[in-house]
Amino acid sequence: MGTEKAKSDLLPGTLDMLVLKVLMRGHLHGYAIAQLIRQLSDDLLQVEEGSLYPALQRLELNGWIEGEWGLSANNRRARFYKLTADGRKHLAQESARYRKVTGAVARIMGFA
């Protein structure tokens, strides 16, 4: 039984990585995660809700994030996610891997 893999993404695992990275900023609910990813990418990356929630379930199952219920800014019940120690480790591995892959791609494409 391997870790659950994302189904379709830019590169496999990218959405997971982005979610983990955004969660470095603290406890966030699903909507905020989607918003942040959009804002930080200057509206370039639109997270589809259809893949966000499966991704969150997957990350939680793998023990990389933990969800808990809290109150949102306008006092509504929302589920906040936070990064776990395992998640931090996984993020470090993933970003290193991603850097390598994008670097390689960039070299092939002649960007670098």
Place this chain on the structure above:
Amino acid sequence: MQDSTRWRRVRRRLRYWRSRSERNRLLWEEMEFHIDSMTEELVAQGMAEREARAAAYRRFGNMTQTSEDARSTWIARWISDLVQDLRQSFRGMRRDAGFTVFTVLIAGLGIGASSTVFSVVNAMLLRPLPFRDPGRLVFISNGDQNTAIQTEHYSDLREMNRSFSDLAAWSGFYFPGDKELTGAGEPERLTSVPVTGNLFSVLGVQPAIGRSFTAQECQGKYSAPPAMLLSYGFWQRRFASDPRVVGRTLTLNNRPVTMVGVLPASFDFASVFAPGIPVDVFVPWPLNDPNKPSGNTLKVVGRLKPGATVQGAEAELTVLAKHLEQQHPERNPIGPRLMPLAERVSGRVVPPLFVLACAVGVVMLIVCANLSNLQLARLSGRQKEIAMRAALGAGRSRLLRQMLTESVALSSCGAVLGLVLAVVGTRELAHLQAFNLPLLESIRIDGKALLFTLLTAVGSGVLFGIAPAWRVSTLSFSEELQDASRGSSGGRRHAWVRNSLVVSELAFACILLVGAGLLIRSFLRVLEVNPGFQPERAAALRIDPSFRTSGFAQQNSFIDNVLHRARSAPGILAAGITDMLPLRDDRSWAVPAAGKVYEKGHAPEAYIRVVSDGYFEAAGIPLRQGRDFTERDRATSDKVVVVNETMARTLWPGEDPLGKMIRTDGGRRVIGVVADVRHTALEAAGGLEAYLPMRQTGDYAAMQLVARTALPPDTLARELRTALRPVDPNLPVREFQSFQDLVDKAVSPRRFLVMLLTGFAAFALILASLGIYAVISFSVSQRVQEIGIRMALGASAIDLQSGIVLRTLGLAAAGLGLGMAAARALSSVVGSMLFGVTTGDPVTFIAIGTLLTVVAAVAGYIPAWRASRIDPMIALRSN
């Protein structure tokens, strides 16, 4: 490290799975919060609340899909599908309660029968014998499969052979109740088996308590064994499982015998070697006692050395036997015949078990055909539902899987019922003590039988679900949805599937019925056999005197006394004494006629019975010639013998046997000829018999008082007990055997087979008739409109009925034709079990054909009759 994270994930998955409905609700709440937030943002950008919400929902996409995707991370998809299908199935089962009950009942009966038969096969053939390394145990007989080996030959073979690590033996010369237990508690007759001291170690059986026999104990006297081992059953019954009895002394036949040990419960000598005759104790067989029974007395088993084969060992023993015969011309001839012990024990039950296994397999096929047909019929009522599901996006493979899940769920419910039936069935079988079948007591549902039941459930579920499932996946959906009428074309297009299922059901039922019919006819023929005696109203009571008779005078006065008192008891028509009961005990001697020369070892052999006057009358054996024994045939008078017709014919063909002499037992003169009695089995002719007068010999092992009575057996026992009390107050009178019981026991294996097979055949017949009925009434219900029109146009009820009945008979004819041909081809399977009928017995075939035709006609007539009562106006208006 890697493992621990994996393990944590598995645990988390399980936790999520347990709280799945709660988690699902929370997931929806989370997604709704998301949509609310999006809506708020859009409103903030100036959109109207309603539009904003709609836009948010649009952006979010299919929430159900998302939630399912999200969920599928913690529940493997196929599990959730399975659960869904199962839920659907159970919902369907509740809706169609009648169908469900019927299906579960039929599947349950079928699976119950299969598991029971499997347990029987498992106990008798598959499970190894309850000994250590039973594969290397070999049974050694002499010349044919039943003849025993002389003690001297046994000892020499044991010394000289190199193929076996050891040989051991027990005496075939023991009879039920031949030891009398007196002293402690109520006197009782025990069955004891004399065994060589090493029998238990050769078989690999350790006494549960105490020890086996010592070499010294095996050197004693046959008439006074110094030690004995108790069977577990006897120890439980007589001593309430008290372990302190080991070492104590009991009185057997007025001699003290020490109980040295108790054998384990797993060692059931009787059920392996002598089914139907429970053994109480084991005593040592004194190899060197000159006064032990002589002749071919020992049944021998050997344990092959590693690497030795049965063939090799037989070759070696044959050479040794030749050598022994030359060296010892005074001994009996010997020709060792070897057979793996397992084959010896259960070999004779292989053919009937094979028949039973085939029969139950055929029953299962009929069950599956029947259920398949039912499912198909039910499907036509559910076409709309299925088409709807397909239109809503259920894929074909998904529908196929759902149908299969449904049928497997049904058959599994049936299996639960079947298992209950099988547990009850095996328990009943294991307690059938009247049946002398080997290892019967060890029949039970074990792990293997459970596994078999599970496989049968799944297998039959798939088998009966495959046709409906296939049908579902090939439905033309748009057509079904458009087609508003009931008599949809799909139903008719697939009528041939249902028809062929019914035809095959009938054919299978026909095969079973013919098989059962042949065996029933054989059974009746066997019951018709004249056993040579009249079992009705005759019974035997063991009456050996508890004191030792020290001479002919004492013995004969005991006999006189017993007979006198028994004959004067009320209700007794005739009484006599014998040492052997027909169909149970036997021993044989060579009986050369005086004045004739026989090749060595080729003198005719006769069964020897030692009887008193009055025995022939009491047992109902007719006297053909000469005279019966009288009280005057005593030790001092002329030595005489009565022979049976076969013996008279064999020894003195074409001559008058009266007055002729035989050389046996010091020479005896023939004074009478009686009718033949069947000894070994009702199916086999008896062979030669010689009756010696009891007052002229002491060479017998038992005294059975046989009485012919006008009283019911219970009363007879009481009367005889009262009558005999003055003769010997210690007389144990527990063992009371009616002659009818002897006959019943002799035919019990056959009755066992006939009973089961008849049950299966009856079940098959019911299923097949239900199958016909279902198909015909279904086709009638589909043709209601057509029938309405016909009737409106003037067709008479008779026309309609005969049309439908003819169609039924058409199906029946096809099934019968196939079934009869197959039955004729397969009937040789039961050939070896038939008696008095041939495999092509026309009576059976015609009777079964008629039976099936009548049943089919009735099954078809009921829907036909209902069809003819259809009101044409209602039928035409209904659509």
